[in-house]
Amino acid sequence: MASMDDSLSAFEDEITYCARHPDRDTGLRCNRCERYMCVECAVRTPIGYTCRECVRGHEDKFYAGTMTDYALVAAVGAAGGALTVLLTMLVGGFFIVGLLLAPALGGALAQFALQLTGRRRGRHSGLVCAGGVMAGGLAGSLAIFGGAGLFTLLYLALAASAAYTRFKVSI
Numbered sequence: 001m002a003s004m005d006d007s008l009s010a011f012e013d014e015i016t017y018c019a020r021h022p023d024r025d026t027g028l029r030c031n032r033c034e035r036y037m038c039v040e041c042a043v044r045t046p047i048g049y050t051c052r053e054c055v056r057g058h059e060d061k062f063y064a065g066t067m068t069d070y071a072l073v074a075a076v077g078a079a080g081g082a083l084t085v086l087l088t089m090l091v092g093g094f095f096i097v098g099l100l101l102a103p104a105l106g107g108a109l110a111q112f113a114l115q116l117t118g119r120r121r122g123r124h125s126g127l128v129c130a131g132g133v134m135a136g137g138l139a140g141s142l143a144i145f146g147g148a149g150l151f152t153l154l155y156l157a158l159a160a161s162a163a164y165t166r167f168k169v170s171i
Contacts, residue, residue: 019051030054065122073113073125077132077163080109081156082140084133088155089145102155106133106162114167126167130160 018024018038026038030051042049065073084105088098110129114121122128137156141148148156 063121063123065117065120065125069117069120070122070125070128072116073129074132076109076113076116077129078136078139080105080112080163081133081136081138081159083109084155084159085137085140085152086144089152095151098151098155099158102158103162106159107166109133109159110163110166113163121167126164129167130164133160133163 015025016027016036018026018041019035020041021038024038024040026036028037028039028042028049029035030037030042031045031048032050032054035051035053037049037051041051043052043055045055084102087105088102091097091101110126113125113129134156137152137159138148141152145152
């Protein structure tokens with residue numbers, strides 16, 4: 001008859017390995033799927049440690065954007081980038097006004113893009129919008145002014161970062 005100490009030592013002798021890294025021994029399990037994972041694969045959540053696959057699967061519920069949504073976001077971003085260049089150049093030498101105007105325009109056009117897509121977003125909608133702002137702004141700057149100056153690039157970068165952030169922190 002096995003004693004309690006024998007069963008505990010048998011349990012302690014069992015070595016388990018990470019599901020993604022079979023060369024790493026671990027005792028940590030995902031709190032959703034019970035898969036073994038190493039410290040590198042673990043994601044800390046408010047309810048414990050979860051594997052990256054479960055976290056990504058949970059996030060996918062929130063990303064329902066389609067390719068049409070990406071196209072709309074890119075088009076709004078490009079038009080907004082050209083508008084940003086035009087409006088910031090109209091304020092001329094008022095550097096501070098341009099620094100305040102560009103992020104406001106970027107946030108507003110991202111909000112418009114979200115409304116246009118029915119608040120659906122894809123995993124990369126923020127990047128698509130920011131890229132659209134930069135591409136549209138540079139194209140608008142080349143068409144209107146024949147080139148892009150340092151301040152134009154600064155204003156576009158501010159608008160693009162505000163648009164990207166708006167997609168990530170949308171309410």
